[in-house]
Amino acid sequence: MRTILELVLGPINAAMGALPLWSARVAVALLLILPAIAVWRLRPDWVLRGAPDHAKWRDLRIWAALFIVPYLVIYLLLA
Numbered sequence: 178m179r180t181i182l183e184l185v186l187g188p189i190n191a192a193m194g195a196l197p198l199w200s201a202r203v204a205v206a207l208l209l210i211l212p213a214i215a216v217w218r219l220r221p222d223w224v225l226r227g228a229p230d231h232a233k234w235r236d237l238r239i240w241a242a243l244f245i246v247p248y249l250v251i252y253l254l255l256a
Contacts, residue, residue, distance in 0.1 A: 205252045209245050216241045 179187075216238050221231075228235045 202252055206249060209248055209252070213242055213245050 219238065221236065221238075224237050225231050225235060233239065
């Protein structure tokens with residue numbers, strides 16, 4: 178006897194299993210790129226609020242992008 182979860186998730190599992198491996202890489206890359214784009218859409222004055230000066234190294238958008246790049250390299254080039 179099949180459980181309700183097997184009935185509901187079985188077709189989804191079959192569809193996901195039929196996808197090629199490169200589609201998983203694209204999905205992970207999108208999950209990393211979309212938040213990076215969202216961060217860069219923030220206003221600089223909001224990002225630098227509370228900072229003693231507006232030096233470039235204090236911009237958290239730059240730091241977020243720098244931390245995302247190694248993960249993109251791993252998933253797109255090395256995996």
